[in-house]
Amino acid sequence: xxxxxxxxxxxxxxxxxGVFLWSCPGSEIWFGKCISYENLGxxxxxxxxxTVFGGGLAVGGLVRMIVKK
Numbered sequence: 626x627x628x629x630x631x632x633x634x635x636x637x638x639x640x641x642x643g644v645f646l647w648s649c650p651g652s653e654i655w656f657g658k659c660i661s662y663e664n665l666g667x668x669x670x671x672x673x674x675x676t677v678f679g680g681g682l683a684v685g686g687l688v689r690m691i692v693k694k
Contacts, residue, residue, distance in 0.1 A: 626693055632686030639679025646672030 646668055 626690060629686045629688075629690035629693065632689060633683050634686075636679045636681070636683030636686055639682060640676050641679070643672050643674070643676030643679055647676060648672075
């Protein structure tokens with residue numbers, strides 16, 4: 626049960642950070658006007674990957690808690 630809760634919390638943190646990276650790189654507040662298109666594309670790709678990883682980890686934590694019960 627403890628591992629499932631830990632996986633769920635860590636997955637939600639990773640997914641939240643991934644959504645931040647995915648949605649905010651074009652904002653002038655965070656990166657200014659000096660970001661290149663290559664860096665923008667890499668940031669978007671990493672954000673999507675971290676979101677998928679975090680979502681999988683969170684779902685895995687839920688499944689682990691249900692199966693252990």
